[in-house]
Amino acid sequence: MTDAALRLDGVYKKFRKGELYDSLRDLIPALAARMLRGPSSGALAPREFWALQDVSFSVEPGEAFGIIGSNGAGKSTILKVLSGIMRPTRGTLHVKGRLSALIEVSAGFHPDLTGRENIYLNGTILGMTRAEIKRRFDAIVAFSELEEFLDTPVKRYSSGMFARLGFAVAAHVEPDILIVDEVLSVGDYLFQQKCFERMNEVMSGGATVVFVSHNLRAVSLLCERSLLLERGRVVTMGPSHEVIKAYLTRGHGARATEDKDIRITEVSLGPAGPARVEFQSNEVLEITVAAAARTPHEDMSVVVQIVDDNQYPVFNTCTQRLGAGPLALEAGETLRCTFRVQLRLAEGTYHVSAYLHRYVTDHAYERWLNAATFFVAGTPTLRGVANLAPTLTLCEKIPAHDSLAPVAAVHSNSSTAREGVAPPTTPPLLIQVQDEIPARRGGERHVG
Amino acid sequence: MARRDLLYMITWREIRVKYKQSVMGMLWAILMPVVIVSAGVVVRYAFSLISHVPLAVADVASVSVRAVPWAFFISSIRFATASLIANTNLVTKIALPREVFPVAAMLSQLADFAVASLVLLVFLAVLGVGVSVHLLWVPILVIILVVFTTGLGILLSAASLFFRDVKYLVEVILTFAIFFTPVFYDAYMFGRWEPLLMLNPVAPLLQSFSDVIVKQTTPPLAWLGYSASVALLTLTIAGYTFHKLDPYFAESV
Numbered sequence: 008m009t010d011a012a013l014r015l016d017g018v019y020k021k022f023r024k025g026e027l028y029d030s031l032r033d034l035i036p037a038l039a040a041r042m043l044r045g046p047s048s049g050a051l052a053p054r055e056f057w058a059l060q061d062v063s064f065s066v067e068p069g070e071a072f073g074i075i076g077s078n079g080a081g082k083s084t085i086l087k088v089l090s091g092i093m094r095p096t097r098g099t100l101h102v103k104g105r106l107s108a109l110i111e112v113s114a115g116f117h118p119d120l121t122g123r124e125n126i127y128l129n130g131t132i133l134g135m136t137r138a139e140i141k142r143r144f145d146a147i148v149a150f151s152e153l154e155e156f157l158d159t160p161v162k163r164y165s166s167g168m169f170a171r172l173g174f175a176v177a178a179h180v181e182p183d184i185l186i187v188d189e190v191l192s193v194g195d196y197l198f199q200q201k202c203f204e205r206m207n208e209v210m211s212g213g214a215t216v217v218f219v220s221h222n223l224r225a226v227s228l229l230c231e232r233s234l235l236l237e238r239g240r241v242v243t244m245g246p247s248h249e250v251i252k253a254y255l256t257r258g259h260g261a262r263a264t265e266d267k268d269i270r271i272t273e274v275s276l277g278p279a280g281p282a283r284v285e286f287q288s289n290e291v292l293e294i295t296v297a298a299a300a301r302t303p304h305e306d307m308s309v310v311v312q313i314v315d316d317n318q319y320p321v322f323n324t325c326t327q328r329l330g331a332g333p334l335a336l337e338a339g340e341t342l343r344c345t346f347r348v349q350l351r352l353a354e355g356t357y358h359v360s361a362y363l364h365r366y367v368t369d370h371a372y373e374r375w376l377n378a379a380t381f382f383v384a385g386t387p388t389l390r391g392v393a394n395l396a397p398t399l400t401l402c403e404k405i406p407a408h409d410s411l412a413p414v415a416a417v418h419s420n421s422s423t424a425r426e427g428v429a430p431p432t433t434p435p436l437l438i439q440v441q442d443e444i445p446a447r448r449g450g451e452r453h454v455g
Numbered sequence: 456m457a458r459r460d461l462l463y464m465i466t467w468r469e470i471r472v473k474y475k476q477s478v479m480g481m482l483w484a485i486l487m488p489v490v491i492v493s494a495g496v497v498v499r500y501a502f503s504l505i506s507h508v509p510l511a512v513a514d515v516a517s518v519s520v521r522a523v524p525w526a527f528f529i530s531s532i533r534f535a536t537a538s539l540i541a542n543t544n545l546v547t548k549i550a551l552p553r554e555v556f557p558v559a560a561m562l563s564q565l566a567d568f569a570v571a572s573l574v575l576l577v578f579l580a581v582l583g584v585g586v587s588v589h590l591l592w593v594p595i596l597v598i599i600l601v602v603f604t605t606g607l608g609i610l611l612s613a614a615s616l617f618f619r620d621v622k623y624l625v626e627v628i629l630t631f632a633i634f635f636t637p638v639f640y641d642a643y644m645f646g647r648w649e650p651l652l653m654l655n656p657v658a659p660l661l662q663s664f665s666d667v668i669v670k671q672t673t674p675p676l677a678w679l680g681y682s683a684s685v686a687l688l689t690l691t692i693a694g695y696t697f698h699k700l701d702p703y704f705a706e707s708v
């Protein structure tokens with residue numbers, strides 16, 4: 008146990024709602040009380056609450072450890088305690104080696120300084136020496152892809168460039184322990200991939216990683232072990248997939264209500280019987296949505312949407328499109344709809360959101376995001392989101408000399424196609440596009 | 456090592472940002488001392504009118520010699536007090552040795568102090584102030600001043616994080632402190648009230664600057680010893696308090 012790279016023992020963290028001290032008049036009794044009781048008192052004063060309670064875990068060197076939980080579960084607090092920004096109220100924290108947090112990687116930037124100057128500034132803020140930065144400077148610049156803008160003040164950067172430079176610096180700190188918080192959502196898709204690769208690189212270099220995220224897929228990909236945090240307490244800890252399953256079955260929906268007089272009362276998954284979260288691909292799933300109105304409402308439709316684990320919509324339908332027409336509810340009435348869908352989805356985790364849509368104004372009365380979650384299993388043959396029911400119709404080997412004729416045919420086909428559609432070099436293509444745009448605009452103007 | 460580099464970079468940032476996009480550039484470093492000296496000359500001239508003793512060149516030199524360290528002291532305290540709040544972003548989001556902020560604020564002012572001192576050197580030469588063995592006191596005086604300024608700056612930076620009033624209180628005190636500190640006048644002029652003025656730890660230092668550079672005499676050693684002790688004590692208390700309070704910074708901003 009003493010070999011752990013990171014160990015928390017019975018960590019508690021207390022916060023106070025509202026102002027810390029309103030005035031000197033409040034402070035003096037508070038200080039006196041603190042001196043009498045000692046600083047690490049377990050009792051809660053009025054307005055105080057526990058952000059973390061009895062959190063203990065240890066991470067072995069070289070291990071990747073995930074921390075998941077819904078908003079307000081205490082993830083940010085645990086990050087701040089781990090990175091040393093805050094000290095726990097009670098309990099101990101042992102850190103072996105240099106710890107670096109990929110949190111707020113751009114916080115150290117000064118807007119008036121150039122990219123080059125900020126690399127040095129932010130690098131030292133993140134704990135590197137100037138010599139180290141000098142050594143890694145080229146790598147940082149190459150990673151950020153901002154070579155041309157190095158001598159531009161960062162206040163002229165776009166937010167994406169800003170974040171990229173921040174991550175590029177942070178990614179080169181080379182810590183023993185790396186704490187990562189959602190930074191993978193920085194920049195565009197390609198840059199995210201790069202960050203992901205860099206993290207894998209850091210991990211394969213033997214660093215310990217603590218990954219705090221909402222992105223369950225990323226957690227399950229990166230971390231063998233995880234911990235589920237709920238209201239400041241550790242609910243479960245163990246292999247990531249089990250912890251993620253536990254998290255999902257506890258429900259964590261977010262509601263956005265625009266009209267208090269109508270609400271979605273139920274979003275459940277069937278077929279009827281004991282509640283299920285695990286389904287086979289191609290199985291029939293029933294989604295039941297119920298809503299109750301306190302005042303009359305009309306022109307409604309019920310929308311259900313299935314999103315994948317990255318919140319990307321994979322499916323969406325509604326009562327209107329399915330031919331139910333505009334729905335109306337009188338005061339006190341309840342509406343119940345069941346949608347039956349065939350789960351032509353690939354293996355993975357999916358969430359169901361329900362909306363009460365008012366399509367005349369294109370507004371939602373209420374949105375219940377991620378109201379239910381289910382897992383799809385049983386597609387070892389495919390990956391992605393859709394189960395397009397693949398079968399292999401041909402897979403034969405053609406000996407080298409016999410095959411000349413058919414292969415040549417395929418080749419000549421594809422090469423003529425390529426020549427016909429797009430020119431082989433980029434400049435002509437660019438000119439072509441530029442030519443097209445004014446023509447199209449002119450046409451529109453003519454019509455208008 | 457990393458900590459020293461951090462302090463270097465933060466100080467460099469303070470200086471760089473101040474001179475970037477500013478028309479006056481280095482002139483900023485001497486603006487404050489020049490204003491103080493001008494005010495001092497006016498005050499001394501008023502004294503001379505009342506006392507019918509003509510304004511001597513030595514008086515102007517004496518005021519200048521005190522104005523430069525005084526300008527360093529008040530701007531350091533002003534910037535150090537605000538330093539943690541100005542860096543809220545870093546204080547709440549990144550784990551780093553936070554004492555670098557008040558110390559860097561002081562160091563960036565020290566750079567201005569150095570520039571202003573060079574100008575002062577030329578000015579004193581023009582006024583015909585000579586060189587003496589007593590000038591060896593100057594580095595010691597500067598060290599004591601830096602130690603006291605650092606300690607007070609660290610203390611006030613932490614205090615202002617918990618109570619926003621501190622910043623305004625400091626502002627008010629700094630504005631009027633010049634009347635309680637022997638910048639424009641000699642503490643010796645006050646006769647038996649002199650000790651009261653000298654209780655201000657900066658007073659013996661300013662008095663000594665004038666004594667060793669302009670009057671070319673031995674500074675008031677007892678008072679200097681007092682200043683040095685207060686300076687060391689302040690820095691010790693500041694360091695201790697700062698580290699005690701440090702864990703609460705992030706949640707107190």
